[in-house]
Amino acid sequence: MTDEQPEEAPLVAPAADPEDRAVEAALRPRNLDDFVGQKRVRRQLSLVLEASRLRGRSADHVLLSGPPGLGKTTLAMIIAAEMNAPLRITSGPAIQHAGDLAAILSSLTEGEVLFLDEIHRMSRPAEEMLYMAMEDFRVDIIVGKGPGATAIPLELPPFTLVGATTRAGLLPGPLRDRFGFTGHLEFYSTEELELVLRRSAMLMDMKVNSAAFAEIAGRSRGTPRIANRLLRRVRDWALVHGIDLIDARAASAALDMYEVDARGLDRLDRSVLTALITKFNGGPVGLSTLAIAVGEEPETVETVAEPYLVREGMLGRTPRGRIATAAAWKHLGLEMPPHVAAAMPEDLFSVAPESLLDSESVLDSWAQPES
Numbered sequence: 255m256t257d258e259q260p261e262e263a264p265l266v267a268p269a270a271d272p273e274d275r276a277v278e279a280a281l282r283p284r285n286l287d288d289f290v291g292q293k294r295v296r297r298q299l300s301l302v303l304e305a306s307r308l309r310g311r312s313a314d315h316v317l318l319s320g321p322p323g324l325g326k327t328t329l330a331m332i333i334a335a336e337m338n339a340p341l342r343i344t345s346g347p348a349i350q351h352a353g354d355l356a357a358i359l360s361s362l363t364e365g366e367v368l369f370l371d372e373i374h375r376m377s378r379p380a381e382e383m384l385y386m387a388m389e390d391f392r393v394d395i396i397v398g399k400g401p402g403a404t405a406i407p408l409e410l411p412p413f414t415l416v417g418a419t420t421r422a423g424l425l426p427g428p429l430r431d432r433f434g435f436t437g438h439l440e441f442y443s444t445e446e447l448e449l450v451l452r453r454s455a456m457l458m459d460m461k462v463n464s465a466a467f468a469e470i471a472g473r474s475r476g477t478p479r480i481a482n483r484l485l486r487r488v489r490d491w492a493l494v495h496g497i498d499l500i501d502a503r504a505a506s507a508a509l510d511m512y513e514v515d516a517r518g519l520d521r522l523d524r525s526v527l528t529a530l531i532t533k534f535n536g537g538p539v540g541l542s543t544l545a546i547a548v549g550e551e552p553e554t555v556e557t558v559a560e561p562y563l564v565r566e567g568m569l570g571r572t573p574r575g576r577i578a579t580a581a582a583w584k585h586l587g588l589e590m591p592p593h594v595a596a597a598m599p600e601d602l603f604s605v606a607p608e609s610l611l612d613s614e615s616v617l618d619s620w621a622q623p624e625s
Protein backbone atom coordinates (compact mmCIF):
# COMPACT_ATOMS: atom_id res chain seq x y z
CA MET A 255 0.00 0.00 0.00
CA THR A 256 1.55 3.33 -1.07
CA ASP A 257 0.83 6.83 0.16
CA GLU A 258 -1.02 7.64 -3.04
CA GLN A 259 -3.59 4.93 -2.38
CA PRO A 260 -4.86 5.52 1.11
CA GLU A 261 -6.88 2.61 2.41
CA GLU A 262 -10.56 3.40 2.60
CA ALA A 263 -11.69 4.18 6.14
CA PRO A 264 -13.99 1.57 7.73
CA LEU A 265 -17.69 2.33 7.46
CA VAL A 266 -17.89 2.46 11.24
CA ALA A 267 -14.87 4.76 11.78
CA PRO A 268 -15.90 7.71 13.98
CA ALA A 269 -13.77 10.33 12.20
CA ALA A 270 -15.18 12.25 9.24
CA ASP A 271 -14.31 10.97 5.76
CA PRO A 272 -14.45 13.18 2.63
CA GLU A 273 -18.03 12.13 1.87
CA ASP A 274 -19.13 12.99 5.43
CA ARG A 275 -17.54 16.41 5.11
CA ALA A 276 -19.37 17.02 1.85
CA VAL A 277 -22.82 16.11 3.12
CA GLU A 278 -22.78 16.78 6.86
CA ALA A 279 -23.56 20.48 6.63
CA ALA A 280 -27.00 19.69 5.22
CA LEU A 281 -27.84 17.38 8.12
CA ARG A 282 -26.63 19.54 11.00
CA PRO A 283 -29.37 20.71 13.34
CA ARG A 284 -29.44 24.51 13.38
CA ASN A 285 -30.77 25.18 16.86
CA LEU A 286 -30.68 23.65 20.32
CA ASP A 287 -34.23 22.32 20.07
CA ASP A 288 -33.34 20.23 17.02
CA PHE A 289 -30.17 18.91 18.62
CA VAL A 290 -30.97 15.38 19.76
CA GLY A 291 -29.83 13.91 23.08
CA GLN A 292 -27.02 15.23 25.34
CA LYS A 293 -29.76 16.48 27.64
CA ARG A 294 -27.46 17.69 30.40
CA VAL A 295 -25.11 19.65 28.12
CA ARG A 296 -28.07 21.04 26.21
CA ARG A 297 -29.85 22.22 29.34
CA GLN A 298 -26.73 23.81 30.85
CA LEU A 299 -25.69 25.43 27.62
CA SER A 300 -29.12 26.81 27.04
CA LEU A 301 -28.93 28.46 30.47
CA VAL A 302 -25.51 29.97 29.73
CA LEU A 303 -26.77 31.42 26.46
CA GLU A 304 -30.03 32.68 27.93
CA ALA A 305 -28.20 34.42 30.79
CA SER A 306 -25.82 36.18 28.44
CA ARG A 307 -28.70 37.27 26.25
CA LEU A 308 -30.44 38.76 29.31
CA ARG A 309 -27.26 40.54 30.35
CA GLY A 310 -26.77 41.77 26.80
CA ARG A 311 -23.22 40.47 26.79
CA SER A 312 -21.29 37.94 24.75
CA ALA A 313 -21.58 34.42 26.18
CA ASP A 314 -18.92 32.83 28.39
CA HIS A 315 -16.25 30.83 26.61
CA VAL A 316 -17.37 27.26 25.99
CA LEU A 317 -15.27 24.11 25.80
CA LEU A 318 -16.79 21.07 24.10
CA SER A 319 -15.08 17.74 24.53
CA GLY A 320 -15.85 14.21 23.48
CA PRO A 321 -15.15 11.51 20.89
CA PRO A 322 -15.40 12.28 17.16
CA GLY A 323 -18.79 12.52 15.50
CA LEU A 324 -20.89 13.31 18.58
CA GLY A 325 -21.75 16.90 17.68
CA LYS A 326 -19.05 19.33 18.83
CA THR A 327 -18.86 21.27 15.56
CA THR A 328 -22.64 21.16 15.31
CA LEU A 329 -23.01 22.66 18.80
CA ALA A 330 -20.46 25.40 18.03
CA MET A 331 -22.56 26.45 15.05
CA ILE A 332 -25.71 26.31 17.14
CA ILE A 333 -24.15 28.57 19.78
CA ALA A 334 -23.44 31.24 17.18
CA ALA A 335 -26.93 30.87 15.71
CA GLU A 336 -28.61 31.05 19.13
CA MET A 337 -26.58 34.16 19.98
CA ASN A 338 -27.42 35.62 16.60
CA ALA A 339 -23.70 36.21 16.20
CA PRO A 340 -21.32 35.74 13.31
CA LEU A 341 -19.14 32.62 13.45
CA ARG A 342 -15.44 32.38 12.64
CA ILE A 343 -13.97 28.91 12.26
CA THR A 344 -10.36 27.89 12.70
CA SER A 345 -8.44 24.99 14.20
CA GLY A 346 -5.44 24.27 16.39
CA PRO A 347 -3.27 22.89 13.58
CA ALA A 348 -3.96 26.03 11.50
CA ILE A 349 -2.50 28.22 14.24
CA GLN A 350 1.19 27.46 14.32
CA HIS A 351 2.44 30.92 15.30
CA ALA A 352 1.11 33.40 17.81
CA GLY A 353 0.91 35.82 14.88
CA ASP A 354 -1.67 33.59 13.16
CA LEU A 355 -3.88 33.85 16.22
CA ALA A 356 -3.27 37.59 16.62
CA ALA A 357 -4.44 38.14 13.04
CA ILE A 358 -7.69 36.28 13.70
CA LEU A 359 -8.35 37.85 17.11
CA SER A 360 -7.71 41.40 15.92
CA SER A 361 -10.25 41.03 13.14
CA LEU A 362 -13.10 39.77 15.34
CA THR A 363 -16.18 41.92 15.66
CA GLU A 364 -18.08 42.50 18.89
CA GLY A 365 -19.95 39.40 20.06
CA GLU A 366 -18.48 37.19 17.36
CA VAL A 367 -18.14 33.47 18.09
CA LEU A 368 -14.69 32.07 17.40
CA PHE A 369 -14.74 28.29 16.95
CA LEU A 370 -11.35 26.77 17.60
CA ASP A 371 -11.50 23.11 16.62
CA GLU A 372 -8.85 20.63 17.83
CA ILE A 373 -7.79 23.22 20.36
CA HIS A 374 -5.35 20.73 21.96
CA ARG A 375 -3.19 20.94 18.83
CA MET A 376 -2.42 24.65 19.05
CA SER A 377 1.21 25.74 19.45
CA ARG A 378 2.40 26.79 22.91
CA PRO A 379 3.05 30.49 22.10
CA ALA A 380 -0.40 30.79 20.52
CA GLU A 381 -1.90 29.14 23.58
CA GLU A 382 -0.31 31.71 25.85
CA MET A 383 -1.64 34.54 23.73
CA LEU A 384 -5.07 32.96 23.94
CA TYR A 385 -5.01 33.00 27.77
CA MET A 386 -4.83 36.77 27.82
CA ALA A 387 -7.33 37.19 25.01
CA MET A 388 -9.88 34.99 26.79
CA GLU A 389 -9.45 36.65 30.15
CA ASP A 390 -8.87 40.32 29.43
CA PHE A 391 -9.93 40.67 25.81
CA ARG A 392 -6.56 42.00 24.84
CA VAL A 393 -3.34 40.69 23.32
CA ASP A 394 0.24 41.89 23.21
CA ILE A 395 1.53 42.07 19.69
CA ILE A 396 5.31 41.61 19.68
CA VAL A 397 7.07 43.83 17.19
CA GLY A 398 10.72 43.21 16.32
CA LYS A 399 13.08 40.54 17.56
CA GLY A 400 15.61 40.05 20.36
CA PRO A 401 16.36 42.75 22.94
CA GLY A 402 14.76 45.44 20.78
CA ALA A 403 11.40 43.68 20.63
CA THR A 404 8.46 45.60 22.06
CA ALA A 405 4.99 44.51 23.04
CA ILE A 406 2.16 46.61 21.70
CA PRO A 407 -1.08 46.02 23.61
CA LEU A 408 -4.17 45.62 21.48
CA GLU A 409 -7.72 45.79 22.84
CA LEU A 410 -10.12 43.19 21.49
CA PRO A 411 -13.89 43.40 21.29
CA PRO A 412 -15.67 40.95 23.63
CA PHE A 413 -16.06 37.63 21.84
CA THR A 414 -17.00 34.06 22.71
CA LEU A 415 -14.45 31.34 22.22
CA VAL A 416 -15.85 27.89 21.55
CA GLY A 417 -13.08 25.30 21.78
CA ALA A 418 -13.53 21.68 20.72
CA THR A 419 -11.34 18.73 21.55
CA THR A 420 -11.43 14.95 21.39
CA ARG A 421 -8.64 14.93 24.00
CA ALA A 422 -9.66 17.12 26.92
CA GLY A 423 -6.96 15.47 29.01
CA LEU A 424 -4.27 17.02 26.82
CA LEU A 425 -5.38 20.58 27.53
CA PRO A 426 -3.21 22.46 30.01
CA GLY A 427 -5.05 23.37 33.22
CA PRO A 428 -4.71 27.15 32.75
CA LEU A 429 -6.45 26.89 29.39
CA ARG A 430 -9.22 24.64 30.68
CA ASP A 431 -9.79 27.00 33.61
CA ARG A 432 -10.48 29.93 31.34
CA PHE A 433 -13.63 28.39 29.93
CA GLY A 434 -16.80 29.46 31.73
CA PHE A 435 -18.60 26.31 30.64
CA THR A 436 -17.36 22.85 29.71
CA GLY A 437 -19.65 20.36 28.04
CA HIS A 438 -18.60 16.76 27.72
CA LEU A 439 -20.50 14.88 25.03
CA GLU A 440 -21.42 11.26 25.69
CA PHE A 441 -22.20 8.42 23.29
CA TYR A 442 -25.87 8.38 22.26
CA SER A 443 -28.43 5.77 23.21
CA THR A 444 -30.06 3.72 20.45
CA GLU A 445 -33.30 5.63 21.01
CA GLU A 446 -31.53 8.96 20.54
CA LEU A 447 -29.85 7.72 17.38
CA GLU A 448 -33.25 6.70 16.06
CA LEU A 449 -34.32 10.33 16.43
CA VAL A 450 -31.18 11.53 14.65
CA LEU A 451 -31.90 9.09 11.82
CA ARG A 452 -35.58 10.05 11.63
CA ARG A 453 -34.62 13.67 11.12
CA SER A 454 -31.92 12.85 8.56
CA ALA A 455 -34.24 10.55 6.60
CA MET A 456 -36.78 13.33 6.40
CA LEU A 457 -34.18 15.77 5.11
CA MET A 458 -32.97 13.18 2.61
CA ASP A 459 -36.52 12.46 1.47
CA MET A 460 -36.32 8.79 2.37
CA LYS A 461 -39.19 6.54 3.39
CA VAL A 462 -38.08 4.44 6.35
CA ASN A 463 -40.20 2.65 8.95
CA SER A 464 -39.58 2.63 12.71
CA ALA A 465 -38.17 -0.90 12.81
CA ALA A 466 -35.60 0.05 10.18
CA PHE A 467 -34.53 3.11 12.17
CA ALA A 468 -34.00 0.85 15.18
CA GLU A 469 -32.02 -1.59 13.07
CA ILE A 470 -29.66 1.12 11.77
CA ALA A 471 -29.36 2.86 15.14
CA GLY A 472 -28.31 -0.39 16.82
CA ARG A 473 -25.36 -0.66 14.44
CA SER A 474 -24.21 2.95 14.77
CA ARG A 475 -21.90 2.67 17.80
CA GLY A 476 -23.57 5.48 19.71
CA THR A 477 -22.36 8.01 17.12
CA PRO A 478 -24.60 10.26 14.99
CA ARG A 479 -21.97 10.59 12.26
CA ILE A 480 -21.88 6.80 11.84
CA ALA A 481 -25.69 6.63 11.95
CA ASN A 482 -25.97 9.14 9.11
CA ARG A 483 -23.28 7.33 7.14
CA LEU A 484 -25.04 3.96 7.49
CA LEU A 485 -28.31 5.62 6.50
CA ARG A 486 -26.70 6.78 3.24
CA ARG A 487 -25.48 3.24 2.52
CA VAL A 488 -28.96 1.88 3.16
CA ARG A 489 -30.35 4.50 0.80
CA ASP A 490 -27.93 3.37 -1.95
CA TRP A 491 -28.88 -0.25 -1.42
CA ALA A 492 -32.60 0.52 -1.55
CA LEU A 493 -32.18 2.56 -4.71
CA VAL A 494 -30.30 -0.22 -6.49
CA HIS A 495 -32.84 -2.81 -5.35
CA GLY A 496 -35.79 -0.65 -6.35
CA ILE A 497 -37.15 -0.48 -2.80
CA ASP A 498 -39.28 2.53 -1.95
CA LEU A 499 -40.16 1.95 1.70
CA ILE A 500 -37.20 0.78 3.76
CA ASP A 501 -38.12 -1.73 6.47
CA ALA A 502 -35.98 -3.60 8.99
CA ARG A 503 -35.30 -6.43 6.56
CA ALA A 504 -34.03 -4.07 3.89
CA ALA A 505 -31.91 -2.13 6.40
CA SER A 506 -30.29 -5.26 7.79
CA ALA A 507 -29.76 -6.79 4.35
CA ALA A 508 -28.01 -3.58 3.26
CA LEU A 509 -25.81 -3.33 6.33
CA ASP A 510 -25.03 -7.05 6.31
CA MET A 511 -23.76 -6.51 2.79
CA TYR A 512 -21.44 -3.82 4.09
CA GLU A 513 -20.43 -6.25 6.85
CA VAL A 514 -21.61 -4.11 9.73
CA ASP A 515 -23.34 -6.49 12.11
CA ALA A 516 -26.20 -6.05 14.56
CA ARG A 517 -23.96 -4.64 17.31
CA GLY A 518 -22.03 -2.38 14.92
CA LEU A 519 -18.97 -4.63 14.63
CA ASP A 520 -17.30 -4.72 11.24
CA ARG A 521 -15.18 -7.41 9.62
CA LEU A 522 -11.96 -6.49 11.41
CA ASP A 523 -13.69 -6.40 14.81
CA ARG A 524 -15.17 -9.82 14.23
CA SER A 525 -11.95 -11.31 12.94
CA VAL A 526 -10.13 -10.09 16.05
CA LEU A 527 -12.70 -11.78 18.28
CA THR A 528 -12.82 -14.91 16.11
CA ALA A 529 -9.03 -15.27 16.19
CA LEU A 530 -8.94 -14.70 19.95
CA ILE A 531 -11.53 -17.37 20.53
CA THR A 532 -10.80 -20.00 17.89
CA LYS A 533 -7.01 -19.77 17.79
CA PHE A 534 -6.21 -18.83 21.36
CA ASN A 535 -9.17 -20.24 23.23
CA GLY A 536 -10.22 -16.77 24.35
CA GLY A 537 -6.74 -15.60 25.39
CA PRO A 538 -4.88 -14.11 27.04
CA VAL A 539 -2.69 -13.55 24.01
CA GLY A 540 -0.22 -10.75 23.29
CA LEU A 541 -1.23 -7.95 20.94
CA SER A 542 1.47 -8.70 18.37
CA THR A 543 0.55 -12.39 18.17
CA LEU A 544 -3.11 -11.52 17.85
CA ALA A 545 -2.29 -9.02 15.09
CA ILE A 546 -0.35 -11.64 13.13
CA ALA A 547 -3.29 -14.02 13.48
CA VAL A 548 -5.65 -11.52 11.84
CA GLY A 549 -3.08 -10.33 9.30
CA GLU A 550 -3.00 -6.73 10.51
CA GLU A 551 -0.49 -4.37 12.08
CA PRO A 552 -0.62 -4.37 15.90
CA GLU A 553 -1.36 -0.65 15.75
CA THR A 554 -4.43 -1.24 13.56
CA VAL A 555 -5.79 -3.84 15.95
CA GLU A 556 -5.09 -1.60 18.93
CA THR A 557 -6.39 1.71 17.61
CA VAL A 558 -9.06 0.68 15.08
CA ALA A 559 -10.67 -2.46 16.47
CA GLU A 560 -10.01 -2.55 20.18
CA PRO A 561 -11.55 0.67 21.51
CA TYR A 562 -15.06 -0.29 20.47
CA LEU A 563 -14.65 -3.95 21.49
CA VAL A 564 -13.48 -2.83 24.94
CA ARG A 565 -16.31 -0.31 25.16
CA GLU A 566 -18.81 -3.05 24.34
CA GLY A 567 -17.28 -5.27 27.01
CA MET A 568 -16.25 -7.94 24.52
CA LEU A 569 -12.50 -7.65 24.84
CA GLY A 570 -10.30 -7.13 27.87
CA ARG A 571 -6.77 -5.81 27.91
CA THR A 572 -4.61 -7.40 30.56
CA PRO A 573 -0.87 -7.31 31.21
CA ARG A 574 -0.73 -10.90 29.95
CA GLY A 575 -2.53 -10.02 26.77
CA ARG A 576 -5.99 -9.70 25.29
CA ILE A 577 -8.92 -11.80 26.40
CA ALA A 578 -12.35 -12.39 24.89
CA THR A 579 -15.13 -11.94 27.43
CA ALA A 580 -18.26 -14.06 27.70
CA ALA A 581 -20.06 -11.33 25.71
CA ALA A 582 -17.67 -11.91 22.81
CA TRP A 583 -18.28 -15.67 22.76
CA LYS A 584 -21.99 -15.02 22.90
CA HIS A 585 -21.87 -12.46 20.11
CA LEU A 586 -20.17 -14.98 17.82
CA GLY A 587 -22.82 -17.56 18.70
CA LEU A 588 -20.38 -19.66 20.72
CA GLU A 589 -20.55 -20.99 24.20
CA MET A 590 -17.70 -20.23 26.52
CA PRO A 591 -16.34 -23.59 27.77
CA PRO A 592 -16.62 -23.97 31.57
CA HIS A 593 -12.85 -24.19 32.08
CA VAL A 594 -12.36 -20.91 30.19
CA ALA A 595 -15.10 -19.28 32.21
CA ALA A 596 -13.53 -20.58 35.42
CA ALA A 597 -10.18 -19.02 34.50
CA MET A 598 -11.77 -15.61 33.94
CA PRO A 599 -11.51 -13.10 36.78
CA GLU A 600 -14.84 -12.74 38.51
CA ASP A 601 -14.63 -8.95 38.58
CA LEU A 602 -14.39 -8.86 34.79
CA PHE A 603 -18.08 -9.60 34.61
CA SER A 604 -19.08 -7.14 37.26
CA VAL A 605 -17.36 -4.08 35.78
CA ALA A 606 -19.22 -1.86 33.38
CA PRO A 607 -17.72 -1.60 29.86
CA GLU A 608 -16.99 2.09 30.54
CA SER A 609 -14.68 1.32 33.41
CA LEU A 610 -12.96 -1.39 31.40
CA LEU A 611 -12.04 1.32 28.97
CA ASP A 612 -10.61 3.66 31.57
CA SER A 613 -8.94 1.38 33.99
CA GLU A 614 -7.07 -1.83 33.70
CA SER A 615 -6.66 -2.10 37.42
CA VAL A 616 -9.37 -4.74 37.75
CA LEU A 617 -7.54 -6.88 35.27
CA ASP A 618 -4.10 -6.03 36.61
CA SER A 619 -5.11 -7.50 39.93
CA TRP A 620 -5.33 -11.03 38.58
CA ALA A 621 -3.16 -11.17 35.49
CA GLN A 622 0.56 -11.80 35.36
CA PRO A 623 2.77 -9.42 33.41
CA GLU A 624 3.04 -10.24 29.73
CA SER A 625 6.33 -12.05 29.10
Ligand SMILES: Nc1ncnc2c1ncn2[C@@H]1O[C@H](COP(=O)(O)OP(=O)(O)OP(=O)(O)O)[C@@H](O)[C@H]1O
Pocket residue numbers: 268269270277278279281282283288289290291292321322323324325326327328329420450478479482
Ligand atom coordinates in the same frame (compact mmCIF):
# COMPACT_ATOMS: atom_id res chain seq x y z
N1 LIG B 1 -27.23 15.72 18.59
C1 LIG B 1 -27.29 15.58 17.27
N2 LIG B 1 -28.46 15.62 16.64
C2 LIG B 1 -28.53 15.45 15.30
N3 LIG B 1 -27.46 15.26 14.51
C3 LIG B 1 -26.26 15.23 15.08
C4 LIG B 1 -26.11 15.42 16.49
N4 LIG B 1 -24.79 15.35 16.78
C5 LIG B 1 -24.15 15.14 15.62
N5 LIG B 1 -25.03 15.08 14.60
C6 LIG B 1 -24.71 14.80 13.21
O1 LIG B 1 -23.46 14.11 13.16
C7 LIG B 1 -22.56 14.73 12.28
C8 LIG B 1 -21.24 14.87 12.96
O2 LIG B 1 -21.32 15.84 13.98
P1 LIG B 1 -20.15 16.90 14.26
O3 LIG B 1 -19.43 17.22 13.00
O4 LIG B 1 -20.75 18.03 15.00
O5 LIG B 1 -19.22 16.03 15.20
P2 LIG B 1 -17.87 16.47 15.95
O6 LIG B 1 -18.06 16.14 17.38
O7 LIG B 1 -17.53 17.87 15.61
O8 LIG B 1 -16.81 15.45 15.31
P3 LIG B 1 -15.20 15.66 15.12
O9 LIG B 1 -14.58 15.38 16.46
O10 LIG B 1 -14.83 14.61 14.11
O11 LIG B 1 -14.98 17.04 14.63
C9 LIG B 1 -23.19 16.06 11.86
O12 LIG B 1 -23.34 16.13 10.49
C10 LIG B 1 -24.58 16.09 12.45
O13 LIG B 1 -25.52 16.07 11.41
Ligand SMILES: [Mg+2]
Pocket residue numbers: 326327328371418
Ligand atom coordinates in the same frame (compact mmCIF):
# COMPACT_ATOMS: atom_id res chain seq x y z
MG1 LIG C 1 -15.96 18.66 14.51
